[in-house]
Amino acid sequence: MKKRIYLFDSYVREFEATVTDITPEGIILDKTAFYPGGGGLEADRGFIQIGQNKLEIMEVKEINGEIYHKTSNYELLQKGMKIKGEIDWNRRYRMMRLHTASHIIAAIAFSKYGARITGGNITPEYAKDDFPIENKEALQKLIEEANEIVKKSLQVKVYFLKREEALKIPGIVKLAERMPPELEVWRIVEIEGIDIQADGGPHVKNTSEIGEIVLLKIENKGKNRKRIYYTVKP
Numbered sequence: 001m002k003k004r005i006y007l008f009d010s011y012v013r014e015f016e017a018t019v020t021d022i023t024p025e026g027i028i029l030d031k032t033a034f035y036p037g038g039g040g041l042e043a044d045r046g047f048i049q050i051g052q053n054k055l056e057i058m059e060v061k062e063i064n065g066e067i068y069h070k071t072s073n074y075e076l077l078q079k080g081m082k083i084k085g086e087i088d089w090n091r092r093y094r095m096m097r098l099h100t101a102s103h104i105i106a107a108i109a110f111s112k113y114g115a116r117i118t119g120g121n122i123t124p125e126y127a128k129d130d131f132p133i134e135n136k137e138a139l140q141k142l143i144e145e146a147n148e149i150v151k152k153s154l155q156v157k158v159y160f161l162k163r164e165e166a167l168k169i170p171g172i173v174k175l176a177e178r179m180p181p182e183l184e185v186w187r188i189v190e191i192e193g194i195d196i197q198a199d200g201g202p203h204v205k206n207t208s209e210i211g212e213i214v215l216l217k218i219e220n221k222g223k224n225r226k227r228i229y230y231t232v233k234p
């Protein structure tokens with residue numbers, strides 16, 4: 001867990017690390033700020049710098065608890081080498097804003113309409129969520145209400161709890177896959193008075209950073225199921 005800088009500070013854009021392995025799936029670092037995706041979010045992209053050379057990181061993924069960074073050119077790389085990592089910040093920060101927005105939207109859907117989110121996905125461009133809500137106006141209202149909460153400049157807190165403690169919090173896992181149940185220590189993300197989740201992804205520190213949430217479209221996904229697409233203003 002300590003190797004994952006983004007779990008403790010989602011605002012680290014640059015970091016120094018050592019290459020511990022080079023594999024066909026990508027390089028492994030002793031620590032990384034690159035988010036490997038998961039919880040409905042896409043993985044980060046960016047660069048690693050070795051001396052004067054900058055290599056693009058095209059893909060980051062997690063396999064069996066290890067984070068792999070795929071790059072275009074492995075010739076310059078050696079085990080034990082010091083590198084500087086650089087996150088594509090525009091891409092990541094938009095995902096942090098959209099991700100935090102998705103928490104607020106899901107929390108209102110549940111508290112006001114008793115509707116649990118049934119699926120979702122976040123890219124840097126937009127997010128989409130599925131809800132068992134029939135009424136289109138209710139979904140439009142949901143976004144308006146989410147924007148009201150954004151404007152309240154609420155703090156988004158991140159802390160760690162032992163699993164037994166975390167499980168005592170009602171509604172802690174709205175999307176079960178966001179935190180593997182076998183983990184001893186859970187990372188908790190709390191938007192004061194609005195939402196509390198076990199969650200391994202990057203979020204903003206204050207709801208005001210989300211800016212304005214914009215509803216893009218509403219799709220019918222069968223009986224009593226709608227998919228909303230939304231984004232945040234640049």
Ligand SMILES: [Zn+2]
Nearest residue numbers: 099189199201
């Ligand atoms: Zn989250």
